[in-house]
Amino acid sequence: MKLIQMIGERRWAAAAGYLLFIGMMAVGYYYNITFVQLGLVDLGERLLGLSDGTVANLMALMALLTSLVAVSFGLLMKRLGWGKDFKRKLQLATAVVFGQTVLTYLAPAVQNQAQLLIWILFTSLMLGLGVPVTFSMTVDLIPAKDRGYAAALITGLVYAAAPALSGNWQIETFSRQMLWVMPLGVVGLGLLAFFPNPLVETLARQHQLPAFARGRFVKREKGLSGRWRLLGLTGVMFGIFFVDSLGFLRIIDTPLYIHNNWLSADLAPRIFLGIAHAVAALIAGVLYSNLGLKSLFTWVFGIFSLVHLMYTMETRIGPGLSISLALPLLYAVAVSIYTVINFALWADLSTPENISLNTALGVALSGWTATFLSTALSLRWRLRGMSLERHLSLVDALALMFFILLLISPFLPRGNGSKRGIK
């Protein structure tokens, strides 16, 4: 692991940059999975009394806006060459975190649907800006060889902290939690971004080093152009996020499973799941750094299909079934693995020139759009009174479809320009 090497060689600036990235992304990820994804549902349904359908529509809107802003800004950053400008990215990150802090403070005070709509517009704007800005810092702060390990650290930290931090899953709680951390982030990032210092000067030059500059999967294999490869992997990751979120939101609300998931009032299952997530993240980090993409995705989809199959089976076996922790354990493993991949993959398909657009396309389209669209769909299905069994069967069918697509993908026609890499 390069971080240990950096510390051993007393390259404190590089190590500090590494840790800055881990901390920034971990807080950002925690913010997204709690405050944004779950807090918005709570805000709409509980505080404002909106129907499931309305909240579903608002979430879909937020997803699309976030993706639109992210891709547009990613493209703009690429055109302006900001992907290579670390200081500019730091300044933008400071502005984004400041904006998010204000929005976090205001969230519990939202009183009607019109205010919520405005809040969503600004939140989408901040999230959309944040994606290409923060993810493109990978090329400045994390050596290509270590991106899997860094992603594992981020995922592991978030999930290890989550059992202790998750409580009643209400927007007010999330808001209070985040407001402990975010102002500190604004001050810290602001000091680095707006006051000249040798640390930032050193970090700003790192993207020129071979160890940082070129992603692991850039120009590696013949037969598929870089652009097609990026689109293909975006599709695969979209499928994973979409199917997962579609199943997760229904499972997490179902009384049968509630005692053994993150909503459990009991701390023990939450700690167990947190540890499982963290261990799986470390495993994923090691495997990501050493296996090829094909093996990696086959493992992910294999485990993923198994998890959804098992949830469907358990639902079918029916009442009287004793629910164990085996299912949430497997679920946690699958989620950790693909989260690690999502953190590392897009930067590894990029160079400093195109990282802002590539990460925006990858994260926004596969992560945000898929998660929010599936969340909206899940709420719609529930609104129509769809049974848990039917819901999970559909999730199973989708998981199976993506699994089969992955299996037949080697036989699909390949794009031209195989030797061009990702431009």
Place this chain on the structure above:
Amino acid sequence: MRNWKYLFWLLAVMLLSACQPADSYQGRVILSGSHQLGEDEVVPGDLVVVDGEVVLEQGSRVEGSLLVLGGSVSLDGVIEGDITILRGKLQFREQARVKGNLNAGGGHLLGWQEAAVGGEITENIGWELPGELMMEPNLNLGEQMIRRIVFSLTTSVLVFLWARFLPGPVQRVGDAAVDHPLVCGALGVLVFIVGPVLVVQMVFTVVLIPVAGLTLILGALTALYGLAGLGIKLGSWFQEQSGLTMARAAQAAWGSFLISLLIQGLNFVPLLGGMTAILITAVILGAVLLTRFGTRVFIPDQV
């Protein structure tokens, strides 16, 4: 890659099997705790008891079959299908009635001579799980050590044969385990997490119990293969250090004998010993999988 494709097609077929109509199968699985079925109460499908305590009172009815994989069952009601016991305890009471067959593969079966069985009674059904009757008796330390040495010797004989006829693949497995223990360990731990859940899930389907048994056997053979790989490396190192000359298969056998003893010895150390033994096993399992059962050299896909 072909082997992996077969494995994942198998998973795909299993996934398809989940997309069956809602009421095509009904059953109840008991994993723990005490459960009682009172008079006139009915279990609509099969009843699978994995662990815990189940009392089927007089007048109760199971419309499907009863499968006992563990725990204890007291039966004073009616089973419309068959009864199969592989492990655990089944006590027949006065009013117990089985309309189908009674299949006993293991475990404790009490009072069955007086039970009303409509079908045939089969005492050995071919599939047996280790049950209370087969559990290890209380041995003193010396006896335990002798038992473990005998086990390690038996293992090393198997490893000798394996390394004798497949020296190249075994060597590749050993190389992967020694050169890339972190990657092998990570994959091995993943298999340790996913594998048991998969096997238990197969058992729940009842029809896949034989497949679950085969999976366990395959897992044991994989571990043995990995042990051979790591053994050949340790044996080779031992040869270099001692100056003795040994054939490659003998190196593997000697090395695996030592590793097997080490793993078993570690189990005497509370917590840490067991975890270390699991990690060593994970490394060798991962090495076998990463080299695709020794058919290729594992080279990490790095920058």
